Amino acid sequence: MTTLQSTTPLQLHHLHLHSESPGQLAEFYRNLFELDAVSAPDGIYGLTGGERAIVIHPGASGELAMAAYAARTREELSLLRERLSDVARDGGIGSEVFFEPGAFSVTDPQGRRLLFGVPRTRRRPDRMAARLQHTVFQTTDLATIVDFYVNRVGFAISDEVVADDGSITTCFLRSDDEHHTLAFFQGSNNVWDHHCYETGSWNDIRDWGDRFAKVRRGIFFGPGRHGPGNNLFFMITDPDGNRVELSAELEHVRAEQSPGVWPHEEHTLNSWGRGWIRT
The missing domain is CATH 3.10.180.10 (2,3-Dihydroxybiphenyl 1,2-Dioxygenase, domain 1)
Structure with missing residues (x-):
């Protein structure tokens, strides 16, 4: 069986959260997890440190909009997209906050979404490892x-x-x-x-x-x-x-x-x- 581990390994890179109080939630992660704001579409918060990142969208609190997984190279991402071509869809709003153009998503039978892409920048060590x-x-x-x-x-x-x-x-x-x-x-x-x-x-x-x-x-x-x-x-x-x-x-x-x-x-x-x- 073809597995991600053996052909196109992926690491969880960042999360897309919904929140009814996105500013308050962004402040929590900015302060407690030592994250900095990055450019993002209007109304969306993008925060990143070295090895942790988060995107916060307005919406119902407690919901995860997407879990974003990083491929190592564009070639491996392309191979994965080809294999998932029948279920692959556009990444949607906010998909390029941390990923290069070409990111795509899949939706499972109960509506959860995973985003796959190649990071725009390489991760660096954080002052506090996490x-x-x-x-x-x-x-x-x-x-x-x-x-x-x-x-x-x-x-x-x-x-x-x-x-x-x-x-x-x-x-x-x-x-x-x-x-x-x-x-x-x-x-x-x-x-x-x-x-x-x-x-x-x-x-x-x-x-x-x-x-x-x-x-x-x-x-x-x-x-x-x-x-x-x-x-x-x-x-x-x-x-x-x-x-x-x-x-x-x-x-x-x-x-x-x-x-x-x-x-x-x-x-x-x-x-x-x-x-x-x-x-």
């Missing part, structure tokens, strides 16, 4: 969604979480060597779950926790260690209630490695203690 790394959704139809992203787009399954009755409740998908850049939980709604920034070490996790503490933005989940991916983590929320994860030590997975299987229990979600089980 690279935008993955995003996660809840879905009411996990089997259909995983089939689309694996068999049509080319993501590979790194790990699955399985309930006592044998049903799959969570699927972690990779687009390069990192354990997951996209994941889905079986849930009662089709909603955006969270997005994550990968730091360099446990000390970075500590430093980010102290940074959020200074502005009285407390941790609501963690600190802990996930089973799938084996990464250290904690989560906060932004002013719109979007969940933001800080992570370290995420596993790398070989292209030929078979998916792991984990039981649906708290210990899988957090081997250190309380888990957050989606319903």
